[in-house]
Every structure is written in structure tokens, then in C-alpha cells.
Amino acid sequence: MQKILDYIEAQKENHLSQLIDFLKFPSISSDSKYNADMEKCSNWLVEHLKNIGINNVKTYPTAGHPIVYGEWLGAGKDAKTLLIYGHYDVQPVDPLSLWNSAPFEPTILNNRIYARGTADDKGQLFCHVKAIEAHLKTYGKLPVNVKLLFEGEEEAGSNHLEDFIIKNKEMLSCDFSMISDTEWFAEGLPTICYGLRGIAYIEVKVTGPNRDVHSGSFGGAIDNPIQVLAWMITQLKDRYGRITVPNFYDDVVPATNDERENFKKLPYNEAAYKEDLGVGELNGETGYSTLERTWVRPSLDLNGIVGGYTGEGAKTIIPSWASAKISMRLVPNQKPSQILKNIAAYLRKLAPPTVKVEVQELHSGSPLVVERDSIGIKSAVAALKAAFGKDVVFMREGGSIPIVVLFGEELHAPAILMGFGLPADNIHSPNESLHLDNFFGGIRASAIFYDEISKQ
Ligand code: BES
Ligand code: ZN
Numbered sequence: 001m002q003k004i005l006d007y008i009e010a011q012k013e014n015h016l017s018q019l020i021d022f023l024k025f026p027s028i029s030s031d032s033k034y035n036a037d038m039e040k041c042s043n044w045l046v047e048h049l050k051n052i053g054i055n056n057v058k059t060y061p062t063a064g065h066p067i068v069y070g071e072w073l074g075a076g077k078d079a080k081t082l083l084i085y086g087h088y089d090v091q092p093v094d095p096l097s098l099w100n101s102a103p104f105e106p107t108i109l110n111n112r113i114y115a116r117g118t119a120d121d122k123g124q125l126f127c128h129v130k131a132i133e134a135h136l137k138t139y140g141k142l143p144v145n146v147k148l149l150f151e152g153e154e155e156a157g158s159n160h161l162e163d164f165i166i167k168n169k170e171m172l173s174c175d176f177s178m179i180s181d182t183e184w185f186a187e188g189l190p191t192i193c194y195g196l197r198g199i200a201y202i203e204v205k206v207t208g209p210n211r212d213v214h215s216g217s218f219g220g221a222i223d224n225p226i227q228v229l230a231w232m233i234t235q236l237k238d239r240y241g242r243i244t245v246p247n248f249y250d251d252v253v254p255a256t257n258d259e260r261e262n263f264k265k266l267p268y269n270e271a272a273y274k275e276d277l278g279v280g281e282l283n284g285e286t287g288y289s290t291l292e293r294t295w296v297r298p299s300l301d302l303n304g305i306v307g308g309y310t311g312e313g314a315k316t317i318i319p320s321w322a323s324a325k326i327s328m329r330l331v332p333n334q335k336p337s338q339i340l341k342n343i344a345a346y347l348r349k350l351a352p353p354t355v356k357v358e359v360q361e362l363h364s365g366s367p368l369v370v371e372r373d374s375i376g377i378k379s380a381v382a383a384l385k386a387a388f389g390k391d392v393v394f395m396r397e398g399g400s401i402p403i404v405v406l407f408g409e410e411l412h413a414p415a416i417l418m419g420f421g422l423p424a425d426n427i428h429s430p431n432e433s434l435h436l437d438n439f440f441g442g443i444r445a446s447a448i449f450y451d452e453i454s455k456q
Contacts, residue, residue, distance in 0.1 A: 001451055007134045008443050015130045015443065016113070016436070018048070020106045022088075022122050023115040029065055029089035029156040038152050041088055042066040045150060052133040054148060062160035065089060065152030069171075072132070073145045080453055081145040083174035083413060085403070086125025086181060087154030090117035091428045098430035111436050118434035119425035124180040124442060125150055127420060131446035143454035147174055151403070154181075157201065157363025158403045165403070165410050176376045176453065177407040180442065182419030183427075185266050185395050187435070190384040190445075192377060193417040195295065195396030196404060198330035198367035200339045201303075204229070204347055205323040207356040212308075212317040219318060223354035226307045226322040232350045233324060236300055241285035243300045243328070245343045251333045255296040259396075263291045266393060295396035299329045325362070329398060336364035365402020370415050379452035380418040387445035418449065 008015075025041035028034040042059045049057045049070045057070030068088065073081075093103040093116050101107035106115040113123070128148070135142045149172065151161050165172060184191035208225040209218070238244055255263075268291055274282060284293040293299070307322025309315040328339060344359040351357040371377070372394060381392045397417075404415045420442035426432045 001448065004134045004138045004447050005444060007138050008130070008440070008447060011130070011134070012440060015126075016439075018130075019113070019123060019126050019439070020115075022048075022126060023106045023113075023117055024104055025088075026093075026104045027089050027117065027152065028092050029153050031092060035065075038065045038089065042068050042152055045088055046070070049129065049148060052129065053136045054132070054146075057148075060164060062153075062164065064156070064160045067152065067161065067164055068150040069148065071145070071147045072136070072142060073147075074141055075143060075145045075454075079144055080176070080456075081147065081174040082450070082453070083147045083149060083172060083177045083407065083411065084125075084128045085149045085151075085177055085179050085407070086128070087121045087151050088117075088125070089152045089155050090120065090122070091155050093430075095430065100431055103432075108436070112433040113436060113439070114431060114433040116432050118432055119183070119421040120427035120432065121154070121181040123434040123439055124420050127180055127439065127442035128178070128446045130443045131450065134443070134447050135450065142450055144450050146450070147172060154401065154403070157199075158365065159363055161403050162406055165406055169410060172411055174411055174413045177404065177411070177413045177415045178449070179401060179404060179415060179417050180419050180446070181401055181421075182397055182399075182417045183421030183423060183425065184419065184438075185393055185423075187422050187424065188390065189267070190388045190390050190392045191419070192372075192380055192384070192392060192394050193397045193419060194372050194377070194394055195332075195369040196367060196417070197295070197298070197398050197400055198334065198336055198365050198405070199327060199400040199402065200330060200336040200343070200364045201325070201327045201362040202340065202343060203323060203325050203360045203362055204232075205321060205358045205360070206232070206351065207321040207358070208354065209318065209320055212320050215316045215318045222318065223352060224318050225355055226319060228352060228355050229305070229307065229322040229324055232347060233302060233305075233326075235350055236326075240287075241283065243298065245300075245339070245346050247342055248298070248334075248339065251335065251338075252298065253332045255292060259296070260292070262394060263289070263295070266291070266395065291395075294398035296331055298331050298334060299398075301327055301329075303327055329400065330367045332367045332369050334367060336366055340364060363402070365400050366405040367400075368405050368408075368415065369396070370417070374414055375456040376414055376416045376453065379449055379456055380416050382452045383445045383449035384418065386448050387441050418445065420445070
């Protein structure tokens with residue numbers, strides 16, 4: 001192992017400059033303006049994987065963005081097989097004016113690399129690519145078989161990956177899935193994530209008059225779609241912060257006492273949390289702590305709302321329609337499909353007969369909790385500890401990685417969430433960055449992990 005770690009140390013400059021090349025692609029999956037960039041980015045990744053010695057690498061076109069897949073199976077039939085999953089797509093960058101450097105011109109400052117996708121997830125998936133390279137370049141082999149699956153639609157809901165997995169079960173068969181797309185509880189505190197929330201995402205559109213009309217001529221005589229929508233939205237939670245969609249909590253599994261005790265041991269600092277966000281007070285479901293509210297309780301949020309006149313100055317209209325995007329974060333054992341049905345029915349029931357309501361499902365993904373004492377997790381703990389020289393903690397996560405549940409269901413492969421991000425990385429926000437210690441440490445941890453799991 002030491003020789004491999006020496007290689008990683010010696011290659012630092014190279015690895016960083018390759019990451020910079022990878023980050024320069026504006027691979028924004030949710031905006032079709034960037035389709036050509038998605039394609040270029042996937043091709044770059046394919047070439048890169050070929051160059052480090054991965055076999056059968058190619059892009060698999062989908063109705064959305066291409067999937068990149070390649071494998072190295074030289075460890076043989078008796079060795080373990082890892083499916084390493086990541087995503088090369090990134091979030092949109094707006095508001096651009098809040099970035100201190102251009103999002104696709106990677107910039108190094110104070111031991112961090114700034115660019116969209118550094119932490120989420122190009123930098124993290126690249127840790128595995130470089131760790132595999134280190135094994136292959138040092139000894140010409142790996143102690144495990146690896147299958148690399150990098151998608152381009154995670155940030156848009158992984159809408160085409162499910163189909164790909166179901167159709168390619170044999171090719172993707174594995175003993176474990178490894179995902180580095182999560183973050184540590186705090187800087188200097190290597191963390192294994194053992195739970196993700198699921199998601200159910202809808203868009204609801206309320207339509208009133210068949211065109212925008214004069215608010216003087218018609219004001220007082222007809223319902224205003226913006227006001228109706230706003231009222232409907234406020235009905236979705238009660239004053240205790242509980243979601244009012246019928247049967248919403250039916251399948252929620254409470255956190256165990258052991259989990260709750262474990263949460264209390266984490267160095268959560270409410271004052272710092274508030275200060276970071278610039279809010280005077282927090283607010284959430286009555287009776288739960290912040291970590292419980294974000295990790296083990298479901299939530300419902302408006303992501304955006306549009307309607308009417310929003311240009312300069314005043315325009316006196318009653319708009320024809322208003323529309324809102326609403327996401328719900330789900331916890332075991334809530335079923336996204338059932339939740340989607342229930343909220344659509346509830347919104348239709350709330351709406352007065354003066355308007356028409358359309359509910360569109362955008363995407364969904366199931367929640368996940370994994371066993372904490374599997375050999376996969378034990379190997380990840382050992383790898384993080386060896387790579388960073390610190391004890392490892394466990395946490396759950398409020399975010400979602402929709403496809404991970406499917407690895408369990410379809411491939412019967414338990415998931416290992418060994419992430420290298422930090423809370424200060426600003427994922428999905430302006431000035432996203434990745435701590436360089438975590439990038440280089442992430443390469444070491446990945447390389448050590450392959451060794452550890454092969455010995456189990
Ligand atoms: N890397 C994140 C998941 C995550 C979020 C991990 C927060 C740790 C902390 C992932 O790329 C992500 O953002 N997922 C989306 C999925 C959605 C679009 C279906 C999310 O959670 O919003
Ligand atoms: Zn993300």
C-alpha cells in the first residue's frame with residue numbers, strides 16, 4: 001500500500017490539473033442549452049478512463065444525457081466487485097453575480113478549489129478515478145474488480161438511469177456499491193453517511209381567466225390564480241410545522257434511541273448554524289432537533305414560484321395563471337409514488353372551483369438507511385481513518401441520491417456512502433468549492449478502501 005500512497009503523493013500536481021480540466025466543462029444537466037457540453041464532458045471522461053487502463057469504456061446514450069460506464073475485472077471471479085457510482089453533471093450556477101470567480105474557470109484559493117461541481121460531484125468521483133489509477137500504475141492491478149458508473153442526470157433526478165440499470169443487471173452485478181457524493185459532519189471529522197432522504201418533486205399550476213385581464217375591470221369579480229396558489233401552499237403545513245397532506249406520515253419510521261443518542265454526540269453548534277445562514281431563528285417541526293428535522297423527519301419546501309407581472313414598474317393585471325415547484329424530502333419507509341398521488345389529490349381538493357389545477361410529477365427517489373456494521377462500512381471506516389488519521393463518525397443526510405436505493409433493490413448490492421465533502425463547500429450555491437486536503441485525502445481513502453474490502 002505504501003508504494004501506492006507514494007504514487008498519489010508524487011502525482012498531486014497532475015491530479016489537480018486533470019481535475020481542473022474536468023471542471024471546465026459546464027455540464028449543467030437541467031438546462032438544454034448545455035447539451036453539447038454534457039456530451040463533451042462525458043467524452044472527456046471516457047478518454048480519461050481509457051488512458052488510466054479501464055476497459056470497455058464508452059458512453060451509453062439515453063433519452064437524456066449519456067451514461068459513462070467502464071470496468072476493470074482483472075482481479076478475477078473470486079475477488080469482490082465494486083460498483084463505483086458518481087455524477088458528472090452539475091447544478092446551474094445562477095445567481096452568477098454572487099460568484100467570486102467564474103464557475104467554470106477553476107480557481108485555487110486558501111487550499112480550496114472553487115468551481116461548480118468541485119464537491120458535487122466531479123471532485124469526489126475523481127478521487128476514485130485517481131485511486132484506481134494509483135493501483136494500476138503501481139502494481140498493474142487492483143485487489144478488487146471495479147465497475148465505474150458515472151451518470152449525467154443526477155441533479156435532474158436520474159430519470160434515465162433506472163432503466164439502464166434494470167436492462168444491464170448482468171453487466172452491473174457487484175457485491176457493493178460505493179458512492180462518494182456526501183459530506184462530513186464538520187471539517188476534520190471524517191464521516192460515513194448511512195442514510196439519505198428520498199424525494200418527491202412536483203410542479204403545480206393554477207389557471208384562472210383564459211388570459212391576463214385588467215385588474216380594475218375584473219378585480220373583485222374573479223379569483224386571482226396567484227392568490228389561490230399562495231393560499232393552497234400555506235395549507236400544506238400546520239402551525240406545528242407538520243405537513244397536512246393526508247396520510248403523509250403513515251409510513252415514517254422513527255429514529256432509534258441509539259441513533260438519537262449518536263446525533264447528540266456530534267458537535268452541532270446552533271449559533272454557528274444560524275450565523276452561517278444569516279438567520280435570526282430556526283424553524284421546523286415542533287418536538288424535534290435540527291439534526292432530526294433534516295435527517296429523520298420528512299420536509300416540504302417550495303423551490304420556486306412564478307406568475308403574473310414581474311418586470312419593471314407596475315402593470316395592472318389579474319394573471320391567467322401561477323405555478324409553483326414543490327419538493328418533499330422523504331424518510332424510510334415513505335413511498336414516493338404514494339406521496340405523489342396523495343399530494344396531487346390534496347391540491348386538487350384544496351382548489352376552489354374558480355380555477356383549474358394541474359399537477360405534474362417531475363421526479364422522485366426513495367429514502368435509504370444502510371446497516372452500519374456491514375463489512376463494507378467497516379472497510380470504509382478503516383480507510384477513512386488511515387487516510388486522514390482521525391476517528392470516524394456516522395451521520396444521516398438530508399439530501400438525496402435517488403439511484404442508490406435501486407442498487408440495493410436491483411443489484412442486491414449494499415451501498416457505502418464514503419464522501420469527502422464538507423459543510424463549507426457550498427454545494428448548489430454560489431462559490432462551490434472542495435477542500436484540497438479532502439481531495440487528496442479522498443484519493444488515499446479510496447485507494448486504501450479497495451485494499452481493505454478485498455481482505456474482508
Ligand atoms: N450530492 C448531493 C446529495 C447531497 C446533498 C449529499 C447534501 C450531501 C449533502 C446530490 O448531488 C444532490 O444534490 N442530489 C439532489 C437529488 C435530486 C435532484 C433528485 C438533491 O438532493 O437535491
Ligand atoms: Zn447535488
